[in-house]
Structure formats: structure tokens, C-alpha cells
Amino acid sequence: MSLGHPDDVEAFRRLVLERSGLILSAEKDYLLKSRLEPIARAEGLADVAAMLRQVRLAPGARLAQRCIDGMATHESFFFRDATPFDQLRETILPQLLAARAQTKTLRIWSAACSSGQEPYSLAMLLMEERARFADWKIEILATDFSQPILERARTAAYSEFEVRRGLSDQRQARWLVRDGEMFRIAPEVRNMVQFRNHNLLDGMATLGRFDLILCRNVLIYFDPATKAKTLDGIAACLNSDASLILGSAETVVGLAGAFEPTPGLRGVFRVKEGQRAAA
Ligand SMILES: C[S@@+](CC[C@H](N)C(=O)[O-])C[C@H]1O[C@@H](n2cnc3c(N)ncnc32)[C@H](O)[C@@H]1O
Incomplete structure (x- = not known):
């Protein structure tokens, strides 16, 4: 046809x-x-x-x-690729906790969040580490350009198949509430995430500055010019010691001059010294 x-x-x-x-x-x-x-x-x-x-x-x-x-491809699952979340718990979060000990605030952006598994995974991980920053103000902003997928993310309801794809039995027991055929994310995790409609092609300045940005499995669909422009926008949104986490098949190498890989951490990038003003 x-x-x-x-x-x-x-x-x-x-x-x-x-x-x-x-x-x-x-x-x-x-x-x-x-x-x-x-x-x-x-x-x-x-x-x-x-x-x-x-x-x-x-x-x-x-x-x-x-x-x-x-x-758009909306494929997503909880704790996707595992490594970024392990690195977050073991290295990135402890560093941020030390660096923000005075202000006790943390802003995280899940860019192109699809149906919400990525920001909810972040929120679960933070709740699991909660004892280390009980009185902190933590904000997780989750954005996508698709209004229908954001509506789905806000419902925070997942099928058994989606839940089994990434959530251990222990996490299922701790962070999910059965709701008929579906499983709903527990309110204390859900309330940590704010969803907002945002197109990565549009300006990012209104979103503010972040301590950590996850932008995973979306740049692979963009042409090189769009990738570079998106990465420049992201660089301008990061605080000076903040990290960007990309998907396992994505890299900034050869694309955005502003970023360099973080030694010892896979898929984690920082804005180069001296590039901040340019970004
Ligand atoms: C494959 S999903 C990735 C979801 C999640 N980050 C992950 O890694 O599991 C890609 C998402 O990017 C979104 N997307 C595509 N183009 C976009 C754009 N220009 N601005 C914002 N989101 C976009 C799609 O709607 C889709 O939900």
C-alpha cells in the first residue's frame, strides 16, 4: 500500500x-x-x-x-540499563550530598521521560537513600513533548509486565500498590516527581538550573545538528559540578564541545572547565 x-x-x-x-x-x-x-x-x-x-x-x-x-518511540522501563542507577547511588549522589551540604537542595531533570519509569526509578532510589538527606528539598522534574504519554506517566499505573521489567520483588513490595489489574506507584514516590510538557527543541532557560540531568534514549533519534543544539541547551542548564547521564548507545563525543566524559563513570558527562560561559 x-x-x-x-x-x-x-x-x-x-x-x-x-x-x-x-x-x-x-x-x-x-x-x-x-x-x-x-x-x-x-x-x-x-x-x-x-x-x-x-x-x-x-x-x-x-x-x-x-x-x-x-x-516517537516511547519504549521505557524501570531502572533501565541498571548501570546509571548503580553509579548514581554509589558515586554521583554521595558527591552531590557532600557538595550541597550547605543548601540541602537537589534539582534533577529527567528529559524525554516517556511514560514515567525513569523519573519514578530516580524517586525510588532517592527514597531508599532518604536517611542520608532527611531534611533536604529534592525536586525531580520530568518532561516530554508528547502530551498523551505525559498523561499516562501522571497516572503512575503500570501493568504487571511493565512492573516486572526492572523492579525487583523487594521494590515491588515497597513502592507499588495494587489497583485492580494494575500497579500504582506509592504516593510518597509519586509526589516527588513533577511532570511538564517540554520540547527539547525549544528553549530550556525557563526550566532553571539542575544538579543532575538524565537525557536518555532520545538523542539517538535526532540528526547531528539537533543533537548538538540540544546538548548545548542542556549544558547551559547544569550547575558547575553537575552531571549529564545519556543512554547506553549515546555519546557527546564529536558532537558538543562543551562536554567531556567523567572518568570511571559510564555514560556520565560534565561540562568542561572554561566552557560554561560559552554554554
Ligand atoms: C525512547 S523514550 C526514552 C524514555 C526514557 N528516557 C528512557 O530512556 O527509558 C523517548 C522519548 O522521547 C520523547 N521525545 C522525542 N522527541 C522529543 C522532543 N523533541 N522533545 C521532548 N521529548 C521528545 C518521546 O516522546 C519519547 O517519550
């Missing part, structure tokens, strides 16, 4: 790139088809071709946004 008129398809590819940074090369036509067909059906449209025609005619309309959202 053809996806539609080549001009409509091309216009959609451009729109997705402009609004989300995601590259949809021609080899990804299978992805376009498999993700757009259910949306066309749900919208009561004849087929994807008819839908892409409408999107081209009204790129600012709700349908266009729904199709753009539909192209």
Missing part, C-alpha cells in the same frame, strides 16, 4: 523533523505505515494517504500533532 502522495509524505517527514527533531528517512516507511494506520482508523479516516493529505493542509491542527506524537 502506498503511504500517499509523495508530496504529502515528504511534507510529513519535514514536519516531524521540524517539530520533534526525529528523522524519518525513506527506509523508515514501514514505521510510518505501522504507526499511522491505527491513528487513521481511530480518526475514522479512509487511509493513511487521506490522513497525510489533511495533515499537510493543516499542519497546526490537533490531527497533525497526534501523528507527530505517534512517530
Whole structure:
């Protein structure tokens, strides 16, 4: 089946790139088809071709946004890749606790948080270490550009499959409450996370400064220019001794001059000395 008129398809590819940074090369036509067909059906449209025609005619309309959202990969799971969370508990958090002993505040940003497993994993880990900073003010900001996925994250309800994917029995018993067929994150963990709609292509200055940023498994979908611009924006949001954690398949090497790897820590980066002003 053809996806539609080549001009409509091309216009959609451009729109997705402009609004989300995601590259949809021609080899990804299978992805376009498999993700757009259910949306066309749900919208009561004849087929994807008819839908892409409408999107081209009204790129600012709700349908266009729904199709753009539909192209993003929302795959996520609790304590994904384990290593970043082990490094956080063993090295990064103790360093931050020592460095912020005076102000007793910690701001963490989970950028491109998808359905919430990443920020809730952070909150669980912090709750488990709570005794070390009982009277601290800790803020976890979790953002994504997809409104539907944020709504899902806010419900904090996960299926048994999602829960088993990353949460040990011990964590399940401690941090989940059964709710019919689903499992809900315990209120004390849920309340630590604030969700907000934010597109990484937009300005970041309004988000403030952070002591730790996790931006994992989203840059891989961006072209090099968008990756570099996003990393520059992130560099400007980090406090001087703060860290950026990327996904296991991502790196800043060759992309953003502002960052350098942190020796001994996998996937953890710091803003280079002397680059802060530039960022
Ligand atoms: C694969 S998920 C990663 C979730 C989580 N960080 C993790 O590693 O498990 C990628 C997320 O990036 C979001 N995303 C894609 N482009 C974005 C953009 N330009 N701004 C903000 N979020 C974006 C998608 O909506 C999706 O939820």
C-alpha cells in the first residue's frame, strides 16, 4: 500500500523533523505505515494517504500533532540499563550530598521521560537513600513533548509486565500498590516527581538550573545538528559540578564541545572547565 502522495509524505517527514527533531528517512516507511494506520482508523479516516493529505493542509491542527506524537518511540522501563542507577547511588549522589551540604537542595531533570519509569526509578532510589538527606528539598522534574504519554506517566499505573521489567520483588513490595489489574506507584514516590510538557527543541532557560540531568534514549533519534543544539541547551542548564547521564548507545563525543566524559563513570558527562560561559 502506498503511504500517499509523495508530496504529502515528504511534507510529513519535514514536519516531524521540524517539530520533534526525529528523522524519518525513506527506509523508515514501514514505521510510518505501522504507526499511522491505527491513528487513521481511530480518526475514522479512509487511509493513511487521506490522513497525510489533511495533515499537510493543516499542519497546526490537533490531527497533525497526534501523528507527530505517534512517530516517537516511547519504549521505557524501570531502572533501565541498571548501570546509571548503580553509579548514581554509589558515586554521583554521595558527591552531590557532600557538595550541597550547605543548601540541602537537589534539582534533577529527567528529559524525554516517556511514560514515567525513569523519573519514578530516580524517586525510588532517592527514597531508599532518604536517611542520608532527611531534611533536604529534592525536586525531580520530568518532561516530554508528547502530551498523551505525559498523561499516562501522571497516572503512575503500570501493568504487571511493565512492573516486572526492572523492579525487583523487594521494590515491588515497597513502592507499588495494587489497583485492580494494575500497579500504582506509592504516593510518597509519586509526589516527588513533577511532570511538564517540554520540547527539547525549544528553549530550556525557563526550566532553571539542575544538579543532575538524565537525557536518555532520545538523542539517538535526532540528526547531528539537533543533537548538538540540544546538548548545548542542556549544558547551559547544569550547575558547575553537575552531571549529564545519556543512554547506553549515546555519546557527546564529536558532537558538543562543551562536554567531556567523567572518568570511571559510564555514560556520565560534565561540562568542561572554561566552557560554561560559552554554554
Ligand atoms: C525512547 S523514550 C526514552 C524514555 C526514557 N528516557 C528512557 O530512556 O527509558 C523517548 C522519548 O522521547 C520523547 N521525545 C522525542 N522527541 C522529543 C522532543 N523533541 N522533545 C521532548 N521529548 C521528545 C518521546 O516522546 C519519547 O517519550
